[in-house]
Amino acid sequence: MDFVVTPWEVKGKVDYDKLLQQFGARPLTSDQISLLNKYAGEVHPLIRRGFFYAHRDFDEILKWHAQGRPWALYTGRGPSGPVHIGHMVPWILLKWFSDKFGLEVYFQMTDDEKFYDDPELSLRDTTRWAYENALDVIALGFEPDRLHLIVDTLDIKPLYPIAVKVAKKLTWNTVKATFGFTDSSNIGLIFYPSLQIAVAFLPTELRGETTPVLIPCAIDQDPYFRLARDIADGLGYPKPATLYSKFIMALTGESKMSASNPESAIYTVDEPKAVKRKIMNAFTGGRPTAEEQRKLGGNPDICPVFHYHMLLDPDDASVEKIRQDCRSGALLCGECKLRLYEKIERFLKEHKERREKAKDRVDEYRLSVKL
Ligand code: SF4
Missing domain, CATH: 3.40.50.620 (HUPs)
Known part of the structure; x- marks a missing residue:
């Protein structure tokens, strides 16, 4: 094995x-x-x-x-x-x-x-x-x-x-x-x-x-x-x-994210700047140059950026369009990464607010406190 x-x-x-x-x-x-x-x-x-x-x-x-x-x-x-x-x-x-x-x-x-x-x-x-x-x-x-x-x-x-x-x-x-x-x-x-x-x-x-x-x-x-x-x-x-x-694929392209490499994952407490850096530096299924990508298209199947779009975007049509545009070369990796950044940042902004509100409430959820 x-x-x-x-x-x-x-x-x-x-x-x-x-x-x-x-x-x-x-x-x-x-x-x-x-x-x-x-x-x-x-x-x-x-x-x-x-x-x-x-x-x-x-x-x-x-x-x-x-x-x-x-x-x-x-x-x-x-x-x-x-x-x-x-x-x-x-x-x-x-x-x-x-x-x-x-x-x-x-x-x-x-x-x-x-x-x-x-x-x-x-x-x-x-x-x-x-x-x-x-x-x-x-x-x-x-x-x-x-x-x-x-x-x-x-x-x-x-x-x-x-x-x-x-x-x-x-x-x-x-x-x-x-x-x-x-x-x-x-x-x-x-x-x-x-x-x-x-x-x-x-x-x-x-x-x-x-x-x-x-x-x-x-x-x-x-x-x-x-x-x-x-x-x-x-x-x-x-x-x-x-x-x-x-x-979940690591942003660096491995099968799984690794706690020992913080650049391989986006943490819920990451600041927008760090989120953007990690996404823009991510491994992709793209070609070495924009020209080749336009001509030959990319490979979303091995691409962690696509993987994240697929996991976080509830809209099937939007995910399918990214897949097709990647394959045809109509979409380049820079643009694709920016779109992902926007999706993740929206999710994280709301998540952080709710996370902050949870800070005094953990005991309300603990089973042994409730019993
Ligand atoms: Fe990955 Fe998007 Fe580049 Fe395709 S266009 S290889 S899905 S980053």
Whole structure:
């Protein structure tokens, strides 16, 4: 395999079809997308355009919904630094599901995991990042009755009894084979999967009735939920369903943005000047000269600038026009980048205002404060 994908590492050029085979998840089919259309009345562009491309039991949870039974949403974030647009994209879909189906969202901030994993970060750092990152989630417009934040080290109480039951079902051999732990992995990291899996079962415990979750997240999180599904029956919980996205391309052209290179991503707290610089310096699928581009056209398929247009522009016709104008050579990269800058800056301006307003409200959203 010429690429590696684990929850902690993405290396090489990812082949998303091969990855599905490796993980054993399924591609999202047009039948399943039609089912979503039937119940939601529309299909979100991130699904329509193939960015969310794979799943486990997505159709089953929609059928469960059709029977009028309860379900919930679950996703999370490893808080080790500021949030970039790539992190926000799946959360935008999460909010859409919550609004369309009237669902509660369980959002785990894994400050413990990031502390275990990164020798450079103190626990104080990761918990502070959890607070900072929570502002970005709240800024998407959630109300406290719909969004339940769980910062692992602060809100462990409702989670811990479930994690204990999960931990008893997972052997060292299983987690070693699933996550690639070695003899020098710290035992915090080895226990940690129990906590990430526990949230999948939390809504059932809290409601006192079977409440499966749908987990929209990036494909690298599949190993956790594969295990969750394996042990769910034995613990009397419903299997979680999942919806997997590809990674957001780095502005530098790699498969995934990297926290170690701030120029590869646009952060929600970036000033307009920095946003513009990053976009104008981005890798493209363009030709070396304007003349060649006019003659031969560019390649949007490998272009992160196009990728961002595709992720952030709700208008299908506008995205299609960029694709065609790029291919025909009618659109040059400079102009295309400026248009993207304008779109992102508009989004970020509003986001920053909402983020500022969220600053005194984080506790209203924390599950353990509400219980
Ligand atoms: Fe990318 Fe736009 Fe240039 Fe095409 S015109 S290669 S989409 S930046």
